[in-house]
Amino acid sequence: MTQTKGAVAFRNVRKTFGSFTAIPDLTLDIEPGKLVTLLGPSGCGKTTTLRMLAGLESPTDGQILIGGDDVTRLPADRRDVSMVFQSYALFPHMRVGQNVAYGLEAGGMKSAEARKRAEEALELVGLSGLAGRLPAELSGGQQQRVAVARALVLEPQVLLLDEPLSNLDARLRRKVRTDIRELQQRIGLTAVYVTHDQEEALAVSDTIVVMKEGKVAQIGTPRELYESPASDFIADFIGEANVVDGRVLSVEGDVAQVELGGVTLPLPSRGQSPGPAQISLRSNALKVTTDGTGIKGTIASSAYLGDHVEYEIDGPLGRIFVVDDESDTPLPSGTAVALEVRPRGVALIPGTA
Amino acid sequence: MTSRDNRRLDLILAAGVFALIALPWYRIRSGFFSFEWLEDFISSEKLWPGLVQGLTGRWQLWPVLALLAVAVLLRFTQAPGKRGGALIAVGAAGLAWMLAEGLAIGLRGWNWGLLEATFGDVAGQQAFGAGAVVLGTLFALMIAFGAAERGALKGDAFVLGAITLLVLLVATFVFYPLVSMFTGAFQEFDGSFTSEGVRRNIVDPKIWSLACFWGGNCGVAWRTFFLAICTATGTTLLGLVFALVATRTGFRFKKSLRLLTVLPIITPPFVVGLALTMLLGRSGSLTQVIEAATGWELGRWLYGLTGIWIAQMLSFTPISFLVLIGVVDGISPSMEEASQTLRSDRWRTFRKVSLPLMAPGLANAFLIGFIESMADFGNPLVLGGSGGVLSTEIFFAVVGAQNDPSRAAVLAMVLLFFTLSAFLAQRLWLSGRNYATVTGKGDGGRHISLPRRVGWPVITVAVAWAAFTITVYAMILFGGFVKIWGLDHSLTLDHYAKAFGVGWDNGILWTGVAWDSFWTTMEIALIAAPLTAAVGLLTAWLIVRQRFPGRGVFEFALMMSFAIPGTVIGISYIMAFNLPPLQMTGTAAILIACFVFRNMPVGVRGGVAAMAQLDGSLDEASLTLGASSGRTMRKVILPLMRPAILAALVYSFVRAITSISAVIFLVSAKYNMATAYIVGLVENGEYGIAIAYSSVLILVMITVIGGFQLLVGERRIRRGEEKAANSSFSAKEARA
Known part of the structure; x- marks a missing residue:
């Protein structure tokens, strides 16, 4: 039992709302101690999945296991998970300390002990001394940390976070996500994190589960997803790649020779056989030159953004989006250019022939 | 687990x-x-x-x-x-x-x-x-x-238990009585089936005759219908006038106009009729003035539909005013501003933009007025004379010499048909047609003032009507201190002494005739109020926060019970609870049950409004923190809903005191209520005591409501966000 503490498993889970099927058939395993992100566009079923794990929705079919135990029919208040809400859901009529101690007291802990533990939890998130405030008297970032403390203090097997950063401004978001990640790794807690922001997902996750229309589109480490997207959807969703048509000329072992806009380059074959194929081309995978060799094209528009220049370039691949780090001499529209391909950031998309 | x-x-x-x-x-x-x-x-x-x-x-x-x-x-x-x-x-x-x-x-x-x-x-x-x-x-x-x-509803026994019990209670106290009334219409005294009574009554010309079109008397159903149309039209127009004055003119006393909206809440429903009698009745003061000045014989013109209509206009205009204030205020000012920038002057803007946007709200106010008028019992009882309306006919069909329950049931069904049709029209036809923005978020603009050619007439009408209303209420306060109204106007405290006399003989002796019913009323109102609030808010919580099959039907049925006139409830309770298996007539319990289930929809509405402002993730947060539904309710929801709870308490308390239409069927010698007792006094011609008693009731209710306002007002100062709750319990819901 102890080995599986913190493990989460979905077994053929289906969820319908009336005639609408939110999740057709989900099977998913989450290893203990990992931070797993559910990522996807809105309406992809990621929040529904999280809420089923929390016990706030019940699956129409299938099984959910936490720490090896079947919790499918267990109501929310009896599951060993706790959740950080998008809106934080701090009880406005209770002090910060009371908010954090709330779950402990619900579990039957003496209030003096609960208060002490709450104070410790607040310290953990760097808010010691604020226990006596009302939530309304805290800044957004502080409220967010209270919500985290309130969830962590229960020492749950699994911590659930539902878009925990979406109410923070951009600068704060970066800091808080680092804090959350650090805290999670320090405690060694299993965490399930829902977001629609791919950058956030790349930054915090051990594993990312990309979802689309209620199904898992791809599971992998941030790097796997970025470098070897399993579909054009993933390629586009993670890091805004250009998805272009090319051709596999030959395959030798794991290496395929791929023709792309008039140039040939070796890429991991990923099970593709010779023939037409789709290729994911990261916006920073191309170097824009006026005199070099490579894919020919013409600049349709350019935007100077300080440390980099964004180009839209017409050529044999159609219109593609390119980011060039060389910003000293931005090129005007209409310039004829050649695009050198760097092997990093280019990948064959499997099964798209 | x-x-x-x-x-x-x-x-x-x-x-x-x-x-x-x-x-x-x-x-x-x-x-x-x-x-x-x-x-x-x-x-x-x-x-x-x-x-x-x-x-x-x-x-x-x-x-x-x-x-x-x-x-x-x-x-x-x-x-x-x-x-x-x-x-x-x-x-x-x-x-x-x-x-x-x-x-x-x-x-x-x-x-x-x-x-x-x-x-x-x-x-x-x-x-x-x-x-x-x-x-x-x-x-x-x-x-x-x-x-x-x-594992239904995520295995939440608290929620399931609450739903089951509520359904059981509503079935017992709302639907079982209605069904009993229907079956009662088809039963002989020994219980066997007969359609004779129904057949006789359903074609009775006294109900359905249209003879008034060629000089005779119309049936009671048509008269009631006609009266309701007139009252609804009148109150809607006057309500609109008041709403326009209050929101779109520079009229100096418009703040105090809003005080009018409190009146229907605190006024027992027959009191207006009573005051009108004193003013315009055969020996009323205004009548005497006019007769002395002109020599005409005015007679008994007040008794009949005219009098009832005037009384209902006085009683229900404030309700329509309150409904329409929301409508008039809710129209986004930017619409009117846009119209003005499109080369329309104020009159054209008012005619082409403002009024059409108000139309659904006006229709709503009309239907509310219609239902109010249909359900009104107190005013027709006092002013009806020989030509009553459906609600009073029902009453006389069971209490009078007729004692014809099947006639009462048929009349009740006719009345129910009218009010439910209006309710369904309001719900199905008007829903989704409201242009008013209900969020209360202004988009920065300001409402334009009324065009001059509308402004002055509107203010004149409003001031005149307000003056009339004040006169009528002054009558009520003053009448209690006059020896015999219309004959001997010397001042006296006799009526108060007789009603509320207190003696001393080794302890307080409540010698006044009113004390008995007064204490009963207070007791029953005090028991009913917390029950009403509890049942209403629990229901609201279930409706807003829980998804269970049949929720929509449940909510609709609850709200529909609001459109059931009190008289119908009274008669149906008698028919349902007079014999086994549930026998409750003559007890305090039947009065309490009647109040709880009659006033519950208001608690539900207020609760739904208040709960809609609480983020649903608060409940969920509490659940994921390991608190059960019951604990969540106690520790999170209830504390945050305190203003709404207080409002529900006060409202149901006040309603229990002023209600008459259902109560008059259910009182007994042991448990007599103030309103029923006062009506008895009126029937015996003891106007002085009746008026004195009514003034005392009004004072009690002003005290209660004022105290409540202070309490909630104080909270408002401390925390900025909790103020919307009490306004949702407004006079809109107040009905006899």
Whole structure:
């Protein structure tokens, strides 16, 4: 039992709302101690999945296991998970300390002990001394940390976070996500994190589960997803790649020779056989030159953004989006250019022939 | 999980066994809570509990005993996950059997000849008593717990239990009476079926005649309908006038106009009629002035539809005003500003933009006025004279010499048909047509003032009507201090002394004639208020926060019960609760039940409004932190809803005091209510005391509401965000 503490498993889970099927058939395993992100566009079923794990929705079919135990029919208040809400859901009529101690007291802990533990939890998130405030008297970032403390203090097997950063401004978001990640790794807690922001997902996750229309589109480490997207959807969703048509000329072992806009380059074959194929081309995978060799094209528009220049370039691949780090001499529209391909950031998309 | 499932099941099983061996199964004449039955519990066979009744030959209780035994067996032989379905079945069977045997066997044996012919004689039985009521409740809970064990609604036993009990209560106190009324119309006195009474009444020209078009008298249904149309039109127009003055003119006293909206809440419904009699009746003061000045003989013109109409205009204009303030205020100013920038002057903007946007709101106010007028009982009772309306005809059909229950039932159905049609029109046709923005977020603009050619007439009408209203209310306060109205205008305190006299003889002696009904009223209102608030807010919580099958229907049915006129409720309660299986007439309980279920929809609405402002993730956060639904309710929802709870308490308290239409059917010598007592005084011509008593009631209610405003107002200063709750309990809901 102890080995599986913190493990989460979905077994053929289906969820319908009336005639609408939110999740057709989900099977998913989450290893203990990992931070797993559910990522996807809105309406992809990621929040529904999280809420089923929390016990706030019940699956129409299938099984959910936490720490090896079947919790499918267990109501929310009896599951060993706790959740950080998008809106934080701090009880406005209770002090910060009371908010954090709330779950402990619900579990039957003496209030003096609960208060002490709450104070410790607040310290953990760097808010010691604020226990006596009302939530309304805290800044957004502080409220967010209270919500985290309130969830962590229960020492749950699994911590659930539902878009925990979406109410923070951009600068704060970066800091808080680092804090959350650090805290999670320090405690060694299993965490399930829902977001629609791919950058956030790349930054915090051990594993990312990309979802689309209620199904898992791809599971992998941030790097796997970025470098070897399993579909054009993933390629586009993670890091805004250009998805272009090319051709596999030959395959030798794991290496395929791929023709792309008039140039040939070796890429991991990923099970593709010779023939037409789709290729994911990261916006920073191309170097824009006026005199070099490579894919020919013409600049349709350019935007100077300080440390980099964004180009839209017409050529044999159609219109593609390119980011060039060389910003000293931005090129005007209409310039004829050649695009050198760097092997990093280019990948064959499997099964798209 | 298992232990919790078992614990709550143990609890209800233990309670069930207790009810079967230690509580009297049948109703006790002296009342359960007097506990006089404890003395004779062993010796008197009427008081025996269910188990003993069953063992001594009442075979109709055997299934009940057997089902409880099955439940106990299930508890000890089956694990919680396995027995859910069986528990549901046992609970449902138990309820169904109790319903069937309760309805089938009456005081003198079988209720229907057919059953007697089939099964032979059976001993008669009393109405359900404490034991039976407890057991019925437990069967209902068994259904809920069984469903929880099967994992319905995420296995939340608290929510399921609450839903089951609410459905049971609403079925018992709203739908069972209505059904009883319908069946009552088709029954002879001995219970057998007959359509004779219905056939006679349904074609009665006194109800349906249209003779007034060619010089005769129209039937009561048409007269009531006609009156309701007139009242609805009048109140909507006047309400609009007031709303426009209050929001779109520079009229100096417009703030105080809003005070008008409090009036219908605090005024017992017949008081306006009473004041009108004193002003315009045969010996009314205004009548005398006019007669002296002109020499005309004015006579009894006030008694009849005209008088009722004036009284209803006075009573219901404030309600329409309140509805329309929201509508007029809610129209986004940017619409009007846009119109002005498009080269339209204020008059054109008003005509082409503002008024059309208000149209759905006006229709809504019209329908509310229509329902109010139809349901009004107090004013027609005082001013109806010989030509009454449906609500008073219903009353006289049962209390008067006629004593014709099937006539009352037919009239009640006609009345119900009218009000429900209006309600359905309001709900189905108007819903989704409201242009007013309800968020209260201004988009920065300001409403334009009325064009001059509308502004002045509107202010004139509003001021004139407000003056009339003030005069009428002044009458009420003043009338109590005058010896004999219209004859001897010397000032006196006699009426107050007679009504509220206090003596001293080794302790306070409440010698005044009013004290008896006054204390009863206070007592019953104080008991009913917290129950109403609790039931209403619990329902609101379920409707807003829980998703369960049939929720929409449940909500709709609840709201529909709001459109049932009090008179209909009164008559249906009499028909339902006068005989076993549930016999409650003449008790305080029937009054309390009537108030709770009549006023509950208001609590529900207020609760829904207040709860809509609470983020749903608060509940969910509490659940994921390990608190049960019950604890969540107690620790999170209730504290945040305090203003709404207070409002519901005050509202139901006040309504219990001012209500008359249903109450007048249900009062008894032991439990007489203030309003019913005052109506009695009016019928005996004791206007002085009646008016004095009414003024005291109004003062009591002003005190209560004022105190409440202070309380809520104080909270507002401390925390900025909690203010919307109390405004949702407004006079819009106030009805006689």
